[in-house]
Amino acid sequence: MKKIKALTGNGAASEIMRQVNPDVVAAYPITPSTQIMEDFSQYLADGKVDTELIRVESEHSAISACVGASHAGARVMTATSSAGLAFMWEVLGVAAGLRTPMVMNVVNRTLSSPINIHCDHSDSMGARDLGWIQIYSENANEVYINNLIAIKLAEKINLPVMICQDGFITSHCVEGVDILEDKDVKKFIGEFKPKYSLLKDNIAIGNLALPDYFYEIKMQNVIAMEKAKKEFLRIDKEVNKLLKHETGYFEEYKLKDAKVVIVALSSTCGTVKSVINELRKKGKKVGLLKLRLFRPFPKEELKRVLGNKKIIVMDRSVSLGSDAPLYIEIKNATESKDIYSIIYGLGGRNIYEKEIKYIFERALNNKLKKLEYVGVRK
């Protein structure tokens, strides 16, 4: 049984956290993810959850406490954004290296400087190589669905998972969200059964590994990421039985017969779909590939569907001094020569339908440059 609730993206994250009722949550407030922790604190105050909530003095301590709690046998969740994620950076790697099964909602916001509280993906893109699974959400509905997937995935593979949503655009926008009954969520995720615990087993965690062992230990993380890819699909299908949604590593929107395709992440995909509908009425063969799973990266699968199309990759972040991160990944996966990079939306600059239409039309007329910065004043 499901019901529809009017929730923001943040509200969808705090709602699933309420239903999961994690053993330990450690967090530090930061815009635009703050509402998640405020809601959750209220749930605790009202007795709707019985979590041990640690109101730490920094994000560095938030993630550190989460890592400690997880290895002491607790189911752990947290949330952050931007500078908070950047401040966690060192311990993000520790969490993955120690094979910590935890879930973190990342509400995407740009990094300083200049300081700015609005959306781009520079925060989570900066953390993409640290061993976390990354799932991007188009809207509040997907935030809810992706959290369900993440909890099972994290605990199955023993890897930490980030669920990303766009700051303000998704986090502060109210939508109708399909919500499961509390008991169905509990049944779906089950009891947390850690493989070991500092409280029960005589173990040492976080040993020093010198060149004679380090590489083999790191390889286990490589293998775990490969396994996570398969598990994601399996769990995604399980969730689909409870909540119908577009399953898979990516959503294909009018992609099959498309000649020109945009590849994008998160909320921008909604805008792109709307433009596609309009252009399709005029007979233009355009489509969208909305990537959901960014880490591990579904390389072969992307190559299969994007193969011989004109590809436009839209990045909401820059890699200063090189090409943008999503573009590099897609180019590498497809080995395409007919591929174009669009950078847009930095620091919360809006992206409009007319701009996406313009991008599609220029691509259809073979006028798109290899790299274009859209929406920036000259």
Place this chain on the structure above:
Amino acid sequence: MKELAKKEPRFSSGHRACAGCGFPQIVRTILASTDKKVVVANATGCLEVVSTIYPFNSWKTPYIHSAFENAASTISGIEKAYNIQKRKGKIKEDIKFLCIGGDGGMTDIGFQALSGALERWHDVVYVQYDNEAYQNTGVQRSGATPLGTNTTTTPVGKIHHGKELMKKDITRIVAAHGIPYVAQASLSHLEDLSMKAKKAFETKGPAFINVLQPCVPGWKIASNMTVEIAKRAVESGAWPLYEVKNGNFKLNYKPSKLRPVKDYFKLQGRFKHLTEKEVQIIQKVIDEEWKMLLKGNYWKVKSY
């Protein structure tokens, strides 16, 4: 002490600490001061490096190392994970929690995490082994390095003569958090350390012990002199042994007459550059501090 020595040590031999290093004894003494299970969170540093080289492990008690500056926040999560599992009947056993690090991990880079954890009142024993510099990385000065010390980042040269700033007094700073138990102890006085560790484990809420740990290569001392030097630090008043229990100060060791600080300094290479005049300045600082402590005037703010 005889009773403690009979117990199976929870920190085994085979670790790779330097000959003459005191912290294995400090760790053994602390862990032997409770019969309960102890979960340890350790900051990056000498102790971590020498005791956990994969696939070996000296800890005969559950142990976690995460990073340099987050031992206190790591143990925060562990203690809370324990609380909820205990509350829900998933764990029956009484478990104690020990957070241990050097002066880098506690006084400097890990200070924020420590202060935050103290404010949150976790039921944890925090121990700093104070070897008065970043010894693990090759004797660089720390906030805990005392005035005049020769380190690799405060070297002695034609213009500068060692560290020109005072030691950051972490014990007083921790005590200012208003936690129920704070103490200073020394490698040289293990019975005193054990008494303090026992009290710390029995304290409900946060407890902190700062233990002096002379470092053989960092202090440029003979490896058979570690305990003797720690003893002279106590006897000279350079390292007073005391407790602050529920805000009440108690000096644990009061010699009728303090030993001159030069007796403490002369066995160490890190102070050998100091002139007679410089030693006298340090002696004056110690004398004034000692006068205050004898009066029980612990909270009087020092200014130099």
